[in-house]
Amino acid sequence: xxxxxxxxxxxxxxxxxxxxxxxxxxxxxxxxxxxxxxxxxxxxxxxxxxxxxxxxxxxxxxxxxxxxxxxxxxxxxxxxxxxxxxxxxxxxxxxxxxxxxxxxxxxxxxxxxxxxxxxxxxxxxxxxxxxxxxxxxxxxxxxxxxxxxxxxxxxxxxxxxxxxxxxxxxxxxxxxxxxxxxxxxxxxxxxxxxxxxxxxxxxxxxxxxxxxxxxxxxxxxxxxxxxxxxxxxxxxxxxxxxxxxxxxxxxxxxxxxxxxxxxxxx
Numbered sequence: 001x002x003x004x005x006x007x008x009x010x011x012x013x014x015x016x017x018x019x020x021x022x023x024x025x026x027x028x029x030x031x032x033x034x035x036x037x038x039x040x041x042x043x044x045x046x047x048x049x050x051x052x053x054x055x056x057x058x059x060x061x062x063x064x065x066x067x068x069x070x071x072x073x074x075x076x077x078x079x080x081x082x083x084x085x086x087x088x089x090x091x092x093x094x095x096x097x098x099x100x101x102x103x104x105x106x107x108x109x110x111x112x113x114x115x116x117x118x119x120x121x122x123x124x125x126x127x128x129x130x131x132x133x134x135x136x137x138x139x140x141x142x143x144x145x146x147x148x149x150x151x152x153x154x155x156x157x158x159x160x161x162x163x164x165x166x167x168x169x170x171x172x173x174x175x176x177x178x179x180x181x182x183x184x185x186x187x188x189x190x191x192x193x194x195x196x197x198x199x200x201x202x203x204x205x206x207x208x209x210x211x212x213x214x215x216x217x218x219x220x221x222x223x224x225x226x227x228x229x230x231x232x233x234x235x236x237x238x239x240x241x242x243x244x245x246x247x248x249x250x251x252x253x254x255x256x257x258x259x260x261x262x263x264x265x266x
Contacts, residue, residue, distance in 0.1 A: 026058040031263035041179055041252055045074035049083070049184060059099055062090040067113070070120050070184050079118040083184055084110040090132060103133040106147065119182040125152035128193065139201040144194075149215065151189035179252070180223040186253050190218040199233065207233040214250065226250035227257075238265045 031053045038046040053066035068083035088108040095102035108128040114121020130147025180186035192215060199209035214226035231244030239262070246257040 025265070027056070027265050029055045029057070029263050029265045031055070031261055033259055033261040035257065035259040037254065037257065039183070039254055043075050043183075045072070047072040047074075047184060051083075059095065059102075060092045062088070064088045068184070070114075072118065072120060072183060074119070074183060079115070079120060081115050081118065081120050083114040084121040084126075085113045086110050100136050101134070102136075103131070106130045106132050106145065108147065109152075114182070114184070116182060120184055121182055122151075122185070122187065123182075126150070126187065127152050130193070139207075141197075141199045141201075141207075143197040145196075147193045149187060149191045149193050180225075186223070186225070188215065188217040188219055188222040191215040191222065192218065205235050209233055209244075211244075213246070223253075224251050225253045227253070239263070240265070 033049075033051040033053070035049045035051075036046075037048070047070055049068050049070045051066055051068040053064055055062065055064035057063070064087070066086040066088075068086075069081070070083050071078065071080045073079075086108065087110070088106070090104060090106040092102045092104040094104065106129070108130070110122065110126045110128075112121050112124050116123025126149055128147045128149045130145060132143065132145040134144075135142045180188060194212075194214055196212040197209060198211075199207045201207045209231045211229040211231070212226070213229060214224070216224050225248060227246050227248045229244050229246040231242060234241045241263070242259075242261040244259050244261075246254070246259070248254060
């Protein structure tokens, strides 16, 4: 898998890894997501990312904390370091006894643990409150999420805009103004985010999935993005795995992105 991934062209924007798991199951899940990237727009280079995540869930509540580690090579310079810490909490307000229908609220946020000057993080915290709804009749499942993402506070070394990438003390301020930043997870400082996931179990331990991910900026200088993401989900006992290819069709957050996730429940 690693040899195949290094031959692929991809880029940033880490999203929740898809999971094949019955929503009524409770417990902890430890997961690792690996991504390989190569990009070429106003800058060019490559990056690898490894994200470790720990989640706890039951039928009414889902919580997760995730921390990525990146290697980013861009314009002849290489940087290795942590990305922004991500926190997520999802509460079900409505659900039936068989968990075929559920809906609720979600609050996600990121903390500026990544180096913004080297495009490993936003340089400020982000808040992402939203709503979600799930429909799971038998082998078919669908999930819809809508959230508002907004910056919390100023850039740690000066003014920063996720929409125009303007860092007061950033060496790439001229080129990053032509695209969203940071490279490893481009976002606007004010945007409407959405995710639609549809999956179908072709086997008790396997499902095909396609996702539609994106964001619409609330800023005149913002950058929109829309991504289609087909994938394969697998499950065996307490282990699960996912393979997903992301292809943008609006904006250019990346050319292609391939990610592989492995998880274990306990």
